[in-house]
Amino acid sequence: MKKILRKYYTDLFLTNRLFIALGVCVCLFVFSFFISFLGDLPYFLFGALMVLIILDFILLYRKNKTVFLRRDTPDRLSNGDDNELKIYLENFYPFQIKVGIIDEIPFQFQKRDLWFSTSLSSREQKTITYLLRPTKRGEYDFGQTRLYVQSPLGLLSRRFNIGTNKTVPVYPSFLKLRQYELMAISNRLTDIGIKKMRRIGHSMEFDQVKNYVAGDDYRTVNWKATARKGELMVNSYTDEKAQHIYCVIDKSRAMKMPFDGLSLLDYAINASLILSSVALVKEDKAGLITIAEKTGSVVPADRKPTQLNKIMEVLYKEKTRYLETDMEALYISVRATLKQRSLVIFFTNFESMSSLERQMPHLKRIARFHLLLVVFFENTSLKSLSEEPAKDVEGIYIKTVAEKFAYEKKLMVKELAKHGILGLLTSPQNLTVNVVNQYLALKAQQRI
CATH class of the missing domain: 3.40.50.410 (von Willebrand factor, type A domain)
Incomplete structure (x- = not known):
């Protein structure tokens, strides 16, 4: 039982919308001491908020198949270049969701604010692309991808920890x-x-005899081949x-x-x-x-x-x-x-x-x-x-x-x-x- 409860409360987060709603309820309770006509309105609103919270919880947790996420990381990164990484998303909820993504990129980048937010309709697929530019060769450790999902009510946020740690080597610049x-x-x-x-100059390493085209050096005309063929032929040279x-x-x-x-x-x-x-x-x-x-x-x-x-x-x-x-x-x-x-x-x-x-x-x-x-x-x-x-x-x-x-x-x-x-x-x-x-x-x- 303890493990089941831990599964829920460790990955469940309260949103700003919920805190605002709770703040409104608190204000109404305070004002009800001075304004009598508010009556039971604060109790009614607070009860409605509790019902919505329970409903939001059920929407987020009632399905086993919820969202799919995959981070596509190259087998190796190119040092000093912009390397493209992709995050693939698919929504299996029967309603539209808002998602926030934190990708745990290697500490060498010293970037702690890599946050992506988007929304997906039911069965919709999306790909988020971003660039990383490493400046040192060596091994870079990628962590998990943290996915935060909100239902249309937006009172609670469910976290998914997806993927495992992956080590990617950074090689000298190979993209160019x-x-x-x-x-x-x-x-x-x-x-x-x-x-x-x-x-200045050109190589004298012979390659082939070919037909003359405009722009060829007239000094390379092959007169014997020209006489045999009946049209202007030139020698072509290549680098040694x-x-x-x-x-x-x-x-x-x-x-x-x-x-x-x-x-x-x-x-x-x-x-x-x-x-x-x-x-x-x-x-x-x-x-x-x-x-x-x-x-x-x-x-x-x-x-x-x-x-x-x-x-x-x-x-x-x-x-x-x-x-x-x-x-x-x-x-x-x-x-x-x-x-x-x-x-x-x-x-x-x-x-x-x-x-x-x-x-x-x-x-x-x-x-x-x-x-x-x-x-x-x-x-x-x-x-x-x-x-x-x-x-x-x-x-x-x-x-x-x-x-x-x-x-x-x-x-x-x-x-x-x-x-x-x-x-x-x-x-x-x-x-x-x-x-x-x-x-x-x-x-x-x-x-x-």
């Missing part, structure tokens, strides 16, 4: 993979609003294939800096995953090396169908370290792993010229054997400070210092170029687009 793969096929990223980088593309990710404390909820390491990981995907679409071989105070994970370059999943699984587990990068260990890993000339894209960060100079000897040694592209980040906070007008003497001082640091970042690119090393200075939000563009440009220029 398909988008960038399509861009890579056409060698352009203009469709997403990014200015296309000028690419099976080139080795390695993403080298610095996991040291320099990559711990946050930007828009994500660390620089997470931006580098997301960009590396997308670049690897684009490289595989271009039929190149993608590989990965992570480095901090010692060599981390090493994935040799390959273009098997399982290569992208292998890289994703490795990147999922990577975390920021708190020591300086051992560039000697990186050089040894590169020499041991890379057996032919490759494009090495090194994701790191420099905050001063002196930090670059400390690593320059090792970068030069790597650049002797491979095409090295060093990718580092703009300090967007300093950049915004340098662009704001100064209002007082202190503002002038801050603006001058910010401009000095911003200019020093640009000098680092020139310093790298002096030693035959490519440099790419980019803001975190534009990292992926700029890196993919740079890769496509280098392929078009046949520099790999």
Whole structure:
């Protein structure tokens, strides 16, 4: 008996409408002491309210099959992207109901006011869609979904605790993979609003002889095929294939800096995953090396169908370290792993010229054997400070210092170029687009 009663009172809640009605009854009882003509009206209204409460209770509890709710959660979430989740509802009550939903999302989102309210007619179905944007990789624990149902009387609310705890892993950004793969096929990223980088030259890897169409380069006309066929034919060329593309990710404390909820390491990981995907679409071989105070994970370059999943699984587990990068260990890993000339894209960060100079000897040694592209980040906070007008003497001082640091970042690119090393200075939000563009440009220029 105790268990049955507990089943009811633990999931039964009083609504604001009931408290208002009780307040009205209390006021009438108080006024009846001073206003005689109220008579038995307060007793009548209070009795009617008790009857309605009992009726509301019966409406909510008399059926076994009441409402159906299901939360559709992806098997994995994409880090830094808006992930879509759905809550499916169906009403089996013979009357219209009002529902409120609390979804227990993982604590990492620090969101305690995720409340949805709607109404459903009898046998009506609804789907509620909402977005979650995780900013850290790892495991996220979803709790139960709390459903609060009210009948048309609206005096009581019945709670349903639906579902069980579910753990969902958050992987590096994979939702944008398909988008960038399509861009890579056409060698352009203009469709997403990014200015296309000028690419000089084209590959001389022969593909096929085809009919001339307007816009083809007249220098590629195949005169022998034209004479045989009796119509204008041209040679078609394609990018060279099976080139080795390695993403080298610095996991040291320099990559711990946050930007828009994500660390620089997470931006580098997301960009590396997308670049690897684009490289595989271009039929190149993608590989990965992570480095901090010692060599981390090493994935040799390959273009098997399982290569992208292998890289994703490795990147999922990577975390920021708190020591300086051992560039000697990186050089040894590169020499041991890379057996032919490759494009090495090194994701790191420099905050001063002196930090670059400390690593320059090792970068030069790597650049002797491979095409090295060093990718580092703009300090967007300093950049915004340098662009704001100064209002007082202190503002002038801050603006001058910010401009000095911003200019020093640009000098680092020139310093790298002096030693035959490519440099790419980019803001975190534009990292992926700029890196993919740079890769496509280098392929078009046949520099790999």
